[in-house]
Amino acid sequence: MTDYNVREAALVAAKAADEKKATDIMVQEVGxxxxxxxxxxxxxxxxxxxxxxxxxxxxxxxxxKIGVKPIHREGIEAGTWALLDYGDFVVHVFQPEARDFYRLETLWNDAPVIDLAEAGITDAEYSDRIAKLMGRE
Structure with missing residues (x-):
């Protein structure tokens, strides 16, 4: 059992990514x-x-903001993909080619996608493929 709100923590991660100009940000509830x-x-x-x-x-x-550190980090050296594993939530940051190749978000098609407005993100930028996947065409 964690002593923080996992959804809030995932949204803090999404907001941090947005503030560094990440695109195609998705938060999927896969539990x-x-x-x-x-x-x-x-x-x-x-x-x-x-x-x-x-x-x-x-x-x-x-x-x-949440008081948590990743349990595990992976792929940081390569630069085309990186993972931060916090146990209850996992962060993946891809370059476009790797994101398109792995299509990780499609593995959990049935998982609810959290509205980024909860994190204060109102102007997220999406590629055509991710916008279509999220029904934002």
């Missing part, structure tokens, strides 16, 4: 479909430097 985590936060970064900046911002905001 009913997966034993891996309750929420997945998925975002796209334009290049290696932006992947690093987004990951750093998410770690900092989650530590300062």
């Amino acid at each position: 009913e479909l997966s034993s891996v985590a309750d929420y997945f936060v998925i975002a796209t970064a334009a290049n290696n430097r932006q992947v690093d900046a987004i990951i750093d911002a998410i770690e900092e905001d989650c530590r300062e």
Whole structure:
């Protein structure tokens, strides 16, 4: 049992990604479909430097605002994809080619997608593929 609101923590991560100009940000509530985590936060970064900046911002905001640190970090060195595992929520940041190749968000098609307005994000930018997936065509 966690001592913080997992949904709120996932939204803090999404907001941090948005503040570093991530695109295609999605927060999926996967708890009913997966034993891996309750929420997945998925975002796209334009290049290696932006992947690093987004990951750093998410770690900092989650530590300062929620008081949590990732249990596990993966892919940080490669720069095309990075993962922060907080146990109850997992953050994935991809460059566009890797995001399109893995299509992680489609693995949980039945998972509810959280409205980013809950995190104060009102002008999120979406590629055509993700907008269509989210019904925002």
